[in-house]
Amino acid sequence: MSIPLMLLGNADCEDIEIISSAGEDDSPTGLVEESVGSYSRAVVMTGGLPNEPPFVYHGIYFAGARGLLPVEVDLKLEFLEQGIYLVRGVEVSQLPYPSDHAAEMLAFSMVSHGQVRWDQMLRLVKLLPCDANLRWAQSECHAEAPHRFTSGAWNRGPMTGLTITARGFPWATAVLASVVATWDEALNFSTCTLSLNVCAKPHRDRYNHGESRNLAMPMSRFFGGELYVEAEAGRTRLSEDGPWGHVLELSSPVSFTPKALHASMPWHGTRLLLLAFHIGQVRNLSERSRAGLQKLGFRLGFLE
Template identity: 30%
Template sequence: MALRHEDALNMLRAEISFVVHARIGCEASIVGALHKVQAGWREMKKNQPEKLDKPMRCTLILCLFQEILSRVERLPTDEKALAEFKARGWISEDLNFWPALAWDGEQKKLLPVKSSPGLPTAVLVDHLKAVIRHCTGDYALSRFHPVRPISDAMTGESVVFLLQVGLASDSAMKLGLHLRALCMNSALQLCGCSLKPDRVSLGDSGMCYLGWLSWLSDAGVDAGVGEEEWAELLWLEAPSILGLALPGAETIDVSEPTFPSESSEHGENIEPGSADSLAGYSPSPAASPVVRRGFNLHVSEELQLERPEPENASECLALRALRDRWLWEEDLLCLTEHLPSSTRNFQRSTQGDYWSCSFLTGAFIHGVAAGVMNNSRRFEKVTALLAAVLRSVAPTAWFTSAGISLNIRSGVHRDSNNASNIHNVLVPASDFENGELWLEDSTGAHEMEGFLGRLVPVSRPFISFNPRVRHATSSWQGNRLVLIGYHVRNSEMLSPMDKTELRRLGFRVYDGRRP
């Protein structure tokens, strides 16, 4: 169990923990400003606590990223800083690209890394604004504080800040995604900072486990354990000891943490009371497990994943997933923030504070007109990503078009422009309650808009249904995010060029064989 816990903690830390290195003594340093903000927050807490609307960790990170954004926007008019950044290669000559940086031990300086993706200016600004927007969300930020006290007169070259996002909230997932996109980007050097994921290392307990494994090996030989049995034990336990995950795991279950106290400065979960008494202890409710799910992507070999980097934030996120051949469900939710929403013929959801988004791409048929939607060209990487998800989940399905539906409730209808002999595919990409697919059925017990039907749970990995049968969306609770794959009718109306383009993006256009 200890081995498993070490492994689980390492994986969790790699997902939610970051480190900020802030230089001291340089002209661009943000440390002095953070100290003033920290002192002001403490003064207000002491004298006017009722005016505080956020904990210190949120106040500090807001100060940091608002200042970074401000300096990015002012850089074209700051001749000194602009000249320095161009000389170091930290920004392109046209001011439209910010590279990732890495420390060169021989030259003792940060250098651009051509093999790592940078960010176009428009995408960078989107990420910075998203961090500012989400860092104050519910349970989004668990920790942001320096490892040593900051002051007006600090010594040393830099100070380290520990940054940790929360779990089990939309804001936390989105904040983590945008922070990962900003890791090691040169723009943070405008404030003398660098951001990187917290490195998972082998702790003291891991070293003890290695010693234990060595002892066990000797004991196994003495006890006559065969090579096959010993190899199987190593296969099961060594990844945990070394801080790795066993290959092939597509679902990770972690325990939900106790949410930090909003009144604490750094997010530590400390309740008032003496050290030897439970008088001040307030137990948290039993936490339900958080299940992280993702898709192992089937990417078209014809798709070009090289540079240049996309200008749009959603395209940048999609490209990263395509390169990794992996997409987390919560990353797909974040991607919807930057997509245009077209909700024609649909009613927006009224599910509390949840928002709606509908996005379609691929082929279209309307009357005698047929072709490829503009979204397929404007959002090429997003289109390829949706096709890759559908092909990985339903590899034998035929589909010319794909869509994202986030908190969209459709009324009773038929898909008259879809092929009658090819079923639609519906892939759930979030956890929600109810939200079944209603299908017309004269023997069913559920009436909707005057028609009898039955409810079909939208279960993983996917469900399929006849598009010519009346169907609708039933009510739900939570964020209902689903992917849709469908095949247009009369696909022979598509030109050979359109079919070639669709197949390049990963769609499976029906070629006349029996579906």
């Protein structure tokens, strides 16, 4: 599937040099670092037509570029019951020209329509590359094999940066960030993960910011699969001598502190979640990385 250049770009579109390093880059947008999949170039859509509203770009109407209307705030739960999340606030003029990768084309369509269905999100995660490390050994008993895609900021000790996936899949990344930001308009987050049938063992997110909140959003219907979160007032233990905690159902999005012990409960069916979190060393991000994340729709906090 391809999109005619005349619809999105103009004669002034410019190429971005591809940089092979996995660290910080010198590109003005911080959106492309190296080739991903079958493509190795990206084009920034520079400038729009004169006097265009922000949700119209080069004559194309993007429902996902509009702000969230007051009436839509009250309808978010109704959309959720239908397996739909709204996509709003995407800065399409800041995104590179979409590649011909199927995941980017699907994400482009999501931004255009201003919403994502759960079945579309399942298709999207299958089209996107899997994280190299799933962190824990996974069961292969589910119909869909475990798969996880992470994009945004990364943090290892004092080192930080923009993930290769954020640069290689900007439209898909922008969709994930928009779904999170539209659902929770107050949440600060730097990174998103699509997690398909990945079981998280008991752990604490030591690299997340201590004052941040994690958000888990269901993207499919499944039986079980709740989230255990450590809490003194809880009534559930994962082991005889383990800490008490709450078991949070995932029929709707839930937030929790990343520093509490948490884990996945067993489930049946296909369990797809969109997870959002905030790295701890956000102040160590370069100005270009911060700008790149914000253009993709991430809401950075804790910078002061």
